[in-house]
Amino acid sequence: MSIWTRIAEALSALAGGEPLSVVFDRLRGASAPEQSVGFTIAVLALGAKMAKADGTVTRDEVTAFRRIFTFPEGEEAHAARVFNLARQDVAGFDAYARKIARLFNPEGRRICADDHHVLVDILEALFQIAIADGSYHPGEDAFLRHVAEEFGLDEACFRIVRSRLVDGAPRDPYDVLGLPHGASKAEARRAWKQLVRDTHPDVMSARGVPPEALKLAERRLQLINEAWRQISAREAA
Template sequence: MSIWTRISDALSALANGESLSAVFERLSAPPERSVAFTIAVIGLGAKMAKADGLVTRDEVTAFREVFQIAREDEAQAARVFNLARQDVAGFEEYAHRIKGLFGPSNKGFCDLMEGLFHIAVADGEYHPNEDAYLERVAEILEMPEADFMAMRARYVPNAEPDPYSVLGVDPTMSVAEIRKEWRKLVRETHPDSMIARGVPEEAIKIAEKRMIDINRAWDQINEAA
């Protein structure tokens, strides 16, 4: 059963006129967290896509890059996106409900933010309003500032990312200590680890860029040592 079929089942349980954000209350069990994760990325992403004042084709296309969507599932995916855009609930309410579902300081929040960053820069520009939006979402989710800054260092276009910022390490640390942090990030980015956190198989592509970036950062630091 695809993630989109499971989402359809979750949406069918909503009462008439009930907002999309209400679906999180029904997805507290671990097996259904992948459904909650997908709706969270689409819901927050749809609202963020308007943060710079314009929903571009690139930003809509970015959803297809984050999630593998089969042709037969396109209509259901579009329905979720449109429900999120029309939902009267603000993005802060979404973020608070997601935090309540997963609990504070959950590694799944990094996966969620990864998807949002991907959508934010899909048009080749990182707008100040998008930055403020993402920073506020990260604040609500209680995402460590160092993790947020490391992620932003990887995604902000037109800037060569600092390898130490990408790995979230201090330049004064020894190479052995940095290697330990790099290996930890590699383990956390492994598809099996992400699926265990609630990321659906259809969204594992969000790990590809992260793995490339952290490996490149480690190579740069290791070669300069």
């Protein structure tokens, strides 16, 4: 059974008039396949909310979903329904973010970038949607910062994710690797190797990232490798 079939079943379970956000409550404590459903619905739903953060929904932002998710023939309607239900829901994006946080972080602990948590993956996917139209709007920055706070991600985590994905954002190679500026070359090498391992598709799948969303790791890996190249070049100079 494909993830999109499971999403269709989750949507069909909604009683008349129930908002999409109810799905997140029903998925709490669910097994791994249903957690994958939760991940995909979360990105689509928050993406729909964020698409209006800069005042307009562009074709590029819609296309970004197709870069993150692979829609089998005939399944696009399920994704479109999630997108439209989220846009129509009167609940604000902060309410969605809180429900998603309870789904993937029920203990409510603080999360940093080094945790490689599924909520960090969701934030990265949202960043990719935000920059899909070639710009990064202040409204999108405020939206994503608020989502990160609701997720329980610390400020450093938000800055690291932004630096990895947004062109023109302050990007320090030590930040990209999640290191303090005084870190040694050996520490940087260890951090780089760990991040490369953690970005492997098998590892991301184990964190609950569905196969449809593994494309979001490609740019992250490029920037991680570039950060290590810069640090090793500085140390060699």
